[in-house]
Amino acid sequence: MVVNSRPVIPYPPRLFQDRQILEQFLLNCQQNALAKKQPHLVSISQEIPGVDPLLVLQEVAQPNQLNFYWENRNRGEAIAAINSTKTLQIQQGNRFQTAQKFIQDCFNKITASGDLHLRFSGPHFFCNFTFFERPTSPHAAFPAATLFLPQLQIATSHQKCVLALNLEIHPQTPIHPLCDRLWQQLRQIKRLEHRPPYLPLPRPQSLQTQPPQYHQFKSAVSAALEAIDSQKLSKIVLAHAIDIRSPIPFRLIDSLSNLRRLHPDCHVFLVSNGKGQHFMGASPERLMSISDRQLATDALAGSAPRGKTPIEDADLANRLIASEKERREHRFVIDFITQRLTELGLTPQLLSAPQLLQLSNIQHLWTPIAAKVPPNIHPLDIVAALHPTPAVAGDPCEVACQEIQRYEAFERGPYAAPLGWVDRNGNSEFIVGIRSALIAGDRARLYAGAGIVSGSNPDKELAEIQLKLQALLKALV
Numbered sequence: 001m002v003v004n005s006r007p008v009i010p011y012p013p014r015l016f017q018d019r020q021i022l023e024q025f026l027l028n029c030q031q032n033a034l035a036k037k038q039p040h041l042v043s044i045s046q047e048i049p050g051v052d053p054l055l056v057l058q059e060v061a062q063p064n065q066l067n068f069y070w071e072n073r074n075r076g077e078a079i080a081a082i083n084s085t086k087t088l089q090i091q092q093g094n095r096f097q098t099a100q101k102f103i104q105d106c107f108n109k110i111t112a113s114g115d116l117h118l119r120f121s122g123p124h125f126f127c128n129f130t131f132f133e134r135p136t137s138p139h140a141a142f143p144a145a146t147l148f149l150p151q152l153q154i155a156t157s158h159q160k161c162v163l164a165l166n167l168e169i170h171p172q173t174p175i176h177p178l179c180d181r182l183w184q185q186l187r188q189i190k191r192l193e194h195r196p197p198y199l200p201l202p203r204p205q206s207l208q209t210q211p212p213q214y215h216q217f218k219s220a221v222s223a224a225l226e227a228i229d230s231q232k233l234s235k236i237v238l239a240h241a242i243d244i245r246s247p248i249p250f251r252l253i254d255s256l257s258n259l260r261r262l263h264p265d266c267h268v269f270l271v272s273n274g275k276g277q278h279f280m281g282a283s284p285e286r287l288m289s290i291s292d293r294q295l296a297t298d299a300l301a302g303s304a305p306r307g308k309t310p311i312e313d314a315d316l317a318n319r320l321i322a323s324e325k326e327r328r329e330h331r332f333v334i335d336f337i338t339q340r341l342t343e344l345g346l347t348p349q350l351l352s353a354p355q356l357l358q359l360s361n362i363q364h365l366w367t368p369i370a371a372k373v374p375p376n377i378h379p380l381d382i383v384a385a386l387h388p389t390p391a392v393a394g395d396p397c398e399v400a401c402q403e404i405q406r407y408e409a410f411e412r413g414p415y416a417a418p419l420g421w422v423d424r425n426g427n428s429e430f431i432v433g434i435r436s437a438l439i440a441g442d443r444a445r446l447y448a449g450a451g452i453v454s455g456s457n458p459d460k461e462l463a464e465i466q467l468k469l470q471a472l473l474k475a476l477v
């Protein structure tokens with residue numbers, strides 16, 4: 001699975017600083033493509049002075065391209081992946097396996113060079129999925145899977161910044177215009193070096209919310225509780241969507257900037273489909289990450305609001321940690337994750353008893369789980385095994401998924417589905433796309449869900465999703 005291709009073309013050290021060197025390098029790649037009579041896929045990484053990837057997204061990304069943004073502020077990590085060199089969109093079928101094969105084929109062909117020792121250097125594939133695998137409508141914003149190798153990737157981690165260019169040079173590629181375009185982008189990035197992080201403008205006017213139909217959500221919770229009583233299933237996660245409109249088109253970069261400020265402990269993300277639709281949010285839920293074959297995943301389920309005073313906060317936290325109902329809701333997720341990982345041949349270990357994950361607006365029960373990943377297991381095998389966990393679907397999983405489609409009056413699309421990246425050394429990170437919104441122009445659809453088990457109360461579940469929706473609404477500009 002791990003492929004480290006050898007550079008066949010020497011990597012010129014001042015490649016990103018000298019236009020002539022860049023053009024010569026591209027011509028050499030083309031010579032290689034001509035000699036081999038096939039496209040030459042190349043990835044060059046270089047450490048550069050610090051730049052905020054959000055500023056780069058703002059300056060360089062175009063609305064008609066596939067783009068991806070990912071940030072965890074508390075970890076000091078951010079990545080912007082702009083435009084695509086290789087893309088696969090899967091409408092239906094065996095999406096995780098097909099995705100895996102496509103990614104491996106590309107990594108086998110790629111020649112990577114430059115500063116490859118840094119985190120986020122080298123080629124990365126960015127992937128996002130929809131919650132359900134079945135074919136989505138032809139008008140759906142996102143297909144069942146989208147994977148792309150970006151043309152330009154800029155990432156910061158631990159105060160270091162790395163820029164990677166991934167290019168596919170064909171024997172007939174017009175090198176001069178390509179070089180012009182790349183050079184212009186490199187100069188744009190250079191101008192952003194050492195600039196202060198992106199800051200949003202204030203929101204111009206208030207947003208209009210369509211009547212949120214909360215009674216529908218409460219009826220769905222009541223019906224689900226009856227299904228649980230009749231032992232059709234033990235847990236179901238029901239979501240609600242609200243539609244809002246802004247007097248002007250939503251400003252995505254400003255919204256991301258707000259999200260990273262308001263939710264520094266979450267993964268802030270944006271996925272753009274190149275057709276004017278964007279999926280963004282701030283998710284606290286990591287589906288899995290792999291670093292040097294070490295897997296980390298989280299069971300995250302069971303919630304309470306944060307208190308307005310330290311005393312109220314401690315009281316809510318103590319009640320959450322002691323609640324039999326919340327612990328049961330949480331336990332489904334632990335059991336599912338450990339069972340699925342064991343079936344894959346891993347030996348998962350719970351790193352603690354359920355503890356508190358306290359976010360700015362809400363607190364959750366959280367159990368970190370770790371395992372060693374055998375070399376024959378690809379990150380997407382793990383994503384396929386874990387999605388959807390009972391934190392977003394229920395138990396038993398298949399029954400819960402059928403019931404979700406009966407109770408929810410909207411298409412989940414990418415809501416609560418995995419999104420993340422994979423590198424060629426088997427490192428990877430996927431989060432679950434919750435606390436999220438689908439945005440197109442001046443319209444946004446916001447999603448939030450809550451786990452329902454025996455003992456759940458429709459009013460409390462409604463309060464929980466309102467809390468989650470409010471947090472998102474505050475950030476959209």
Ligand SMILES: C=C(O[C@H]1C=CC=C(C(=O)O)[C@@H]1O)C(=O)O
Pocket residue numbers: 237239285300301302303364390391392416434435447448449450451452468
């Ligand atoms: C499904 C969502 O949250 C899940 C993750 C953490 C806690 C949850 C809960 O307590 O219900 C949910 O299972 C959502 O925010 O849309």
